[in-house]
Amino acid sequence: MIHVxxxxxxxxxxxxxxxxxxxxxxxxxxxxxxxxEFVMQGGHTPPTLVMSTRKGQxxxxxxxxxxxxxxxxxxxxxxxQARRFAHSSVDSIxxxxxxxxxxxxxxxxxxxxxxxxxxxxxxxxxDIDSDCELYVGNVVAASLHEDAxxxxxxSTLHEDLMSLELEGELQELVAEAH
Numbered sequence: 001m002i003h004v005x006x007x008x009x010x011x012x013x014x015x016x017x018x019x020x021x022x023x024x025x026x027x028x029x030x031x032x033x034x035x036x037e038f039v040m041q042g043g044h045t046p047p048t049l050v051m052s053t054r055k056g057q058x059x060x061x062x063x064x065x066x067x068x069x070x071x072x073x074x075x076x077x078x079x080x081q082a083r084r085f086a087h088s089s090v091d092s093i094x095x096x097x098x099x100x101x102x103x104x105x106x107x108x109x110x111x112x113x114x115x116x117x118x119x120x121x122x123x124x125x126x127d128i129d130s131d132c133e134l135y136v137g138n139v140v141a142a143s144l145h146e147d148a149x150x151x152x153x154x155s156t157l158h159e160d161l162m163s164l165e166l167e168g169e170l171q172e173l174v175a176e177a178h
Contacts, residue, residue, distance in 0.1 A: 021074065036053050049071055049139060106119050121140050123138050
């Protein structure tokens with residue numbers, strides 16, 4: 001068993017950026033979705049996402065059988081629709097009935113008004129000693145909603161350092177610092 005020590009651990013964990021993500025999957029004519037705990041970009045080449053869902057979710061067998069899943073970023077426009085997936089179960093009626101959905105190229109339903117969606121091919125499933133499990137997927141298709149507001153692409157610190165190194169400026173900056 002893992003023990004967490006120290007005051008403020010839970011408060012400090014809240015500093016990690018989180019968003020609202022609806023993860024969906026389809027297999028053999030069945031589709032469902034769950035709200036993901038966390039989603040993050042895990043790599044650039046190929047583009048890779050890492051997502052976390054609670055263990056025992058209805059989505060696990062669908063992802064296992066189809067080897068695909070979709071991640072949709074939801075906002076205020078789609079939040080009410082996404083609430084339907086907060087308590088999905090095996091016995092539930094198709095949760096997509098009555099919702100405005102579109103399908104990814106692989107046939108996975110996603111909310112049409114999502115900020116963006118990503119269809120992923122399963123690269124790895126990781127069952128960790130936690131209440132959640134991790135899925136790593138290579139992005140094979142994506143769509144950004146035409147009305148979505150997003151910040152212009154900003155380079156990361158890693159990209160900035162790599163570009164400096166490639167241009168030889170890193171050595172100049174180090175020399176100036178001494």
